[in-house]
Amino acid sequence: MVKKVKQQKNLKDYTLPYRFYNQGTEKVSRNLLGKLLVHKTTEGITAGIITETEAYLGKDDPASHAARKKTPRNSIMFDKSGKSYVYFIYGNHYCFNVVAHIKGIAGAVLIRSLEPYQGIKLMQKRRKKNKLKDLTTGPGKLTQALKITRSCNNLDLKKSSLYIANIGFGIKSFKIIRTSRIGIKNGKDKLLRFYIKDNQYVSRK
DNA sequence: ACAGCGATTGACT
DNA sequence: GTCAATCGCTGTA
Numbered sequence: 433m434v435k436k437v438k439q440q441k442n443l444k445d446y447t448l449p450y451r452f453y454n455q456g457t458e459k460v461s462r463n464l465l466g467k468l469l470v471h472k473t474t475e476g477i478t479a480g481i482i483t484e485t486e487a488y489l490g491k492d493d494p495a496s497h498a499a500r501k502k503t504p505r506n507s508i509m510f511d512k513s514g515k516s517y518v519y520f521i522y523g524n525h526y527c528f529n530v531v532a533h534i535k536g537i538a539g540a541v542l543i544r545s546l547e548p549y550q551g552i553k554l555m556q557k558r559r560k561k562n563k564l565k566d567l568t569t570g571p572g573k574l575t576q577a578l579k580i581t582r583s584c585n586n587l588d589l590k591k592s593s594l595y596i597a598n599i600g601f602g603i604k605s606f607k608i609i610r611t612s613r614i615g616i617k618n619g620k621d622k623l624l625r626f627y628i629k630d631n632q633y634v635s636r637k
Numbered sequence: 638a639c640a641g642c643g644a645t646t647g648a649c650t
Numbered sequence: 651g652t653c654a655a656t657c658g659c660t661g662t663a
Binding site for chain 1: 644645
Binding site: 497500503504505506519520521522523524 | 655656657658659660661
């Protein structure tokens with residue numbers, strides 16, 4: 433599905449503007465599909481096309497960390513759109529989210545899967561796996577492949593070495609499949625998971 | 638202060 | 651398909 437951008441400039445030149453993240457959580461979830469998540473570290477650049485996302489809302493969404501009151505952990509979900517929200521889960525994994533909501537309301541988008549795009553060797557080393565499908569097809573896998581950890585929490589995605597670029601002109605059009613979210617107990621009735629149809633780099637169909 | 642448990646993964650049957 | 655690993659956040663006291 434991906435066609436590499438010809439004569440590639442600095443990816444950072446294509447970083448999404450703040451207004452992109454102010455469209456509302458659900459809309460941002462859909463519109464992040466096909467965008468490029470990039471993390472530059474001293475080891476090198478790793479990047480992947482976003483193929484699967486989930487929206488987590490505010491008080492009306494029982495599955496969301498922001499379903500109840502503000503706490504030290506979830507306060508970022510109430511803060512400015514366009515920041516990163518990274519949390520540690522199951523004593524083992526990090527999950528990467530983008531804060532996105534209409535002003536005053538809490539919300540964030542969980543990035544669940546990527547299609548590897550750049551820095552594949554480095555991803556293979558970090559994941560200790562060789563198959564492309566084992567690198568970034570799950571929220572905990574992609575954070576490991578891109579080395580997103582607790583130090584990446586609460587970053588401004590316009591101002592840090594972790595950012596999301598719009599390379600839409602390098603990608604064919606695609607259809608979006610909408611389903612209920614994965615791994616949650618409450619709120620399964622809401623259809624807030626989105627993924628690119630026929631893309632093999634998703635955590636589940 | 639502490640028990641309960643989670644927006645997951647990988648190993649194993 | 652099942653299930654253990656593992657840690658820090660949160661609600662309750």
